[in-house]
Amino acid sequence: xxxxxxxxxxxxxxxxxxxxxxxxxxxxxxxxxxxxxxxxxxxxxxxxxxxxxxxxxxxxxxxxxxxxxxxxxxxxxxxxxxxxxxxxxxxxxxxxxxxxxxxxxxxxxxxxxxxxxxxxxxxxxxxxxxxxxxxxxxxxxxxxxxxxxxxxxxxxxxxxxxxxxxxxxxxxxxxxxxxxxxxxxxxxxxxxxxxxxxxxxxxxxxxxxxxxxxxxxxxxxxxxxxxxxxxxxxxxxxxxxxxxxxxxxxxxxxxxxxxxxxxxxxxxxxxxxxxxxxxxxxxxxxxxxxxxxxxxxxxxxxxxxxxxxxxxxxxxxxxxxxxxxxxxxxxxxxxxxxxxxxxxxxxxxxxxxxxxxxxxxxxxxxxxxxxxxxxx
Numbered sequence: 440x441x442x443x444x445x446x447x448x449x450x451x452x453x454x455x456x457x458x459x460x461x462x463x464x465x466x467x468x469x470x471x472x473x474x475x476x477x478x479x480x481x482x483x484x485x486x487x488x489x490x491x492x493x494x495x496x497x498x499x500x501x502x503x504x505x506x507x508x509x510x511x512x513x514x515x516x517x518x519x520x521x522x523x524x525x526x527x528x529x530x531x532x533x534x535x536x537x538x539x540x541x542x543x544x545x546x547x548x549x550x551x552x553x554x555x556x557x558x559x560x561x562x563x564x565x566x567x568x569x570x571x572x573x574x575x576x577x578x579x580x581x582x583x584x585x586x587x588x589x590x591x592x593x594x595x596x597x598x599x600x601x602x603x604x605x606x607x608x609x610x611x612x613x614x615x616x617x618x619x620x621x622x623x624x625x626x627x628x629x630x631x632x633x634x635x636x637x638x639x640x641x642x643x644x645x646x647x648x649x650x651x652x653x654x655x656x657x658x659x660x661x662x663x664x665x666x667x668x669x670x671x672x673x674x675x676x677x678x679x680x681x682x683x684x685x686x687x688x689x690x691x692x693x694x695x696x697x698x699x700x701x702x703x704x705x706x707x708x709x710x711x712x713x714x715x716x717x718x719x720x721x722x723x724x725x726x727x728x729x730x731x732x733x734x735x736x737x738x739x740x741x742x743x744x745x746x747x748x749x750x751x752x753x754x755x756x757x758x759x760x761x762x763x764x765x766x767x768x769x770x771x772x773x774x775x776x777x778x779x780x781x782x783x784x785x786x787x788x789x790x791x792x793x794x795x796x797x798x799x800x801x802x803x804x805x806x807x808x809x810x811x812x813x814x815x
Contacts, residue, residue: 492595
């Protein structure tokens with residue numbers, strides 16, 4: 440609701456002020472942080488930052504906009520109940536993370552109940568406690584200088600309060616590996632997720648070698664998972680692996696995502712597990728390492744080719760607890776990583792016996808209501 444009006448301007452006036460100069464500001468949240476993204480001509484950057492400061496400093500949270508947004512969110516939660524990708528991913532998160540972890544995704548049915556009980560006064564109170572926090576990170580890229588923006592930043596962003604950056608140390612969630620199924624009618628393509636927690640943060644020395652190992656397993660279309668499960672066996676159109684949710688405060692997850700037809704479901708799960716076991720037991724080869732090192736470095740450089748992507752990279756880099764100079768050295772860090780570095784981290788962190796499995800789709804031929812059942 441931060442773009443729905445301030446004490447000085449209505450929602451329409453805010454939009455017109457930005458659109459009149461071809462600029463925009465948007466807000467989002469991932470459950471841990473509030474993020475702001477914007478774009479403007481360099482000559483207008485001070486003005487746009489002053490608009491942002493106004494939105495953060497004096498939002499009014501109008502009741503009518505609040506009710507509209509509640510309706511939109513409820514509709515989104517209801518749609519998610521029939522989305523196999525969303526349901527399989529959120530189910531896996533509840534197995535991997537403890538309920539107090541921000542990466543834990545509650546059941547959409549519970550979210551709908553909570554949403555209906557939220558009042559605009561509760562939103563105002565929450566925002567007042569967290570307003571702008573004490574660790575606001577700003578990344579600006581383009582034809583501008585610090586002198587051009589420092590004055591407006593000092594004026595517009597000096598009113599920060601709250602404790603948004605005081606993250607607790609969440610523990611790794613240890614529950615027995617198991618399988619959980621979410622039955623959704625008329626969804627013959629089954630979304631399957633495999634995953635287990637990894638007690639690692641983005642600042643740990645093990646992170647880059649394990650990142651490279653994961654990229655070899657399932658980072659792009661030429662990775663092992665796609666080459667074997669899709670190209671050789673023809674079991675899926677898409678499969679990949681990832682290291683997710685890790686930053687300087689939080690551990691994360693090793694995960695695999697695959698979509699399987701119902702007639703190929705059992706075979707697809709079994710062959711994927713077989714490949715993961717071989718990966719965890721034997722590691723990767725020197726040829727694979729050299730090929731993917733070049734791919735990672737090339738993709739990284741391309742990802743810094745625009746002002747928007749560079750600003751995003753700087754911000755993500757800061758969120759991961761790294762100095763800005765890390766971006767200058769990342770390519771050499773990747774190229775200097777040895778085969779032993781990668782395989783030692785794979786052997787130390789990837790354990791097929793710890794994998795949880797979640798499935799969402801039409802898992803039987805009977806007409807069943809959408810429901811979840813689990814067995815370990």
